[in-house]
Amino acid sequence: MTDLTLVNANVLTMDPDSSARPRASAVAIAGDRIEALDPDPPGSGRVVDLRGATVLPGFHDAHNHMIGFGMSLSEVDLSSPPVGSLDELYAAIARRAETTDRGQWVVGAGYDQNKLGGHPDRDALDRAAPGRRVWLRHTSGHMCVVNSVVLADLGLEEAGADLPGGRVATDSDGRPTGLLEERAQLLVGSLVYPYPLAELTEAIARAAGQYLKEGVTSCTEAGIGGGWVAHSPVELAAYQAARDQGRLGVRVELMAAREALHPLGAHEGDGLVAGLDLGIRTGFGDDWLRLGAVKIFADGSLVGRTAAMHDDYSGDGGGRGYLQADADELQAAIIAAHRSGWQVATHAIGDRAIDLVLDAYTRALAEYPRRDPRHRIEHFAVVQPGQVARAAGLGVIPVPQGRFATELGDGMLAAVGPDRHAWLYRQRSLLEAGMVLPGSSDRPVVAGAPLLGIADMVNRRTASGAPFNPGEAITAQQALYAWTRGSAYASRQEHVKGSIAPGMLADLVVLSEDPTAVSAERIAGLTVLATIVGGLPRYDAGAFDGLS
C-alpha cells in the first residue's frame, strides 16, 4: 500500500544495474521502502508535486566524526575564515576566557598553522586566558596546542617527554611549546575524558539536525571507543540513547577504534583473535545503527606534516613524518582484525604508510583468505602510480575527501612540493583502475555539507584559487554516485541503500536543481529542499504542498 508518491520530479536513480533506468519522473514509497518508479497510475496515499525538483538517494558521508562535529558547535571556532591571524586567534580565546571561570576549560578547534603563519604558542595563550585551561585542536584533529596550566597538569611545564607514535614539541631550549602531536594528544584526553554520555548524546542530536538540513541520510562515524579520537570508552551507548530518544536523525554506522578491540578467549578453531565483547563485529546492528569497520591509524596529517612519507616534506623543516605505532605492531593489528572477520579501515595518508597498509592487506588475504572483505584506506592522500594498481588489485576501497582540496589544498601542495602534486587525493585514476569511490567529508576537519564536497570533487581548486591536481577531477555524475551508491558499497549496504529502486530504503534528498545540469561553479550553491529518511520527511524547507 503506497503512502507517498513524489511526482513531476527529476529522479536520478544512481542504479548501476544496466537494465535499470537511470532517470524517472515519479517515485512511490510504501512504509520505509521505495515501492516503484514511475507508477502508473499513482497508488493510494499522498501525492506531492515536486514541480521539476531533482531527487537523489540521500547523501551518505562515508567518513565523518559525528560526535566531534556536534561538540565543535559549542567550541571556539578557530577556522580561517573567520580567524585570519594568530593575533585574531588569541583575541577569540580571550573573549571566551572572559565568560569562563579560572581553572575551567577554554576549548577551540579548527586552526590551521598554514593559514595563521604558525601554531599558537603557550605563553601567548597564558596571556589571553590567564588561569584557564586552554586546549586548541588543529583542523586535522591530529595535533593540538595547550597552555601552561595544562602542561603543568601533565608535568610537562619545563621539559618534554618521549611518547611512541606522538611528540611533545619543544623549542631550541627543550621547553615544551604547547604543541602535542598525534598520540601525545592522549595526555590531554586523560584530563578531560571520559565525557558524560548525556553530553555526547546532545552532540549527536545537534549534529543530526545539521546533517538533515544538508541532505545527509546516512553517515559513518570513523572511530569510537578508544585512542585519541574517542570521547568515552562507551560511546556506542550515546548513539543508542540518541536512537531511543528519537534524536539520531540519520542512519549511523560506527567504526570501532582498534584500541577497543581485545583478545576474546574464543575457541581456538574460531579464529576470533581480536574483537569486542560477545564476539560482535562488523555488520552487527540494523538499518539505523550498525557496527562498521575497525579503525586503525597508520599515520598522521599531511597539512600537519606528520604523515609517513617515503621522501622528505617540501620546504622548511623537511622530515618524513612518522607512523602511529611500530610497523610490525600495526600490521599485526590489521591481520588480527581481518582474521577475526572485521572489515578494516586504516587511516593512511603518506605514501610510506600506504605501502605498509597494502603490505598488511596482502598478507592478511594470503594467510587468511576471505571473500569480499572490502578493506578500506581512509584518505589515501599521497599515492604513487604503482600504489593505485596494487590497491585496486586487492579490492581496496579508497576514502578520500573532496572538500580537502579547497580548505586544506594550499597547505597540502606546499607540504609535498610540485614533483608530487599529481599524487595528491586521486579520484579519476582510482575510478579508471576499477575502484569504487565513496563520498565523505571527515567533518569537523572541514565543512561537511555534501554539496560542497561534490562541487570540490569536480572543481579541484584551493582556497587561494590554485588548481589542485586537476587531472584527478571527476564529473558531477561520478561525484553524486560516490556520495550515494559508492558510500553504500563502502558500508556493505548497497543492497538496501545508495540507489533508488523498488525494495530499497526510502532515503531521499530533494534538490532545487540537477547538479549534473548546472555549471560546476553552481553546484555548491544548490538548495536542499527536503530530506526523507525511511519514507518520512525529516527536513522540509516548505517548498512543496503536502509533503510534511
Ligand SMILES: [Zn+2]
Ligand atoms: Zn577522520
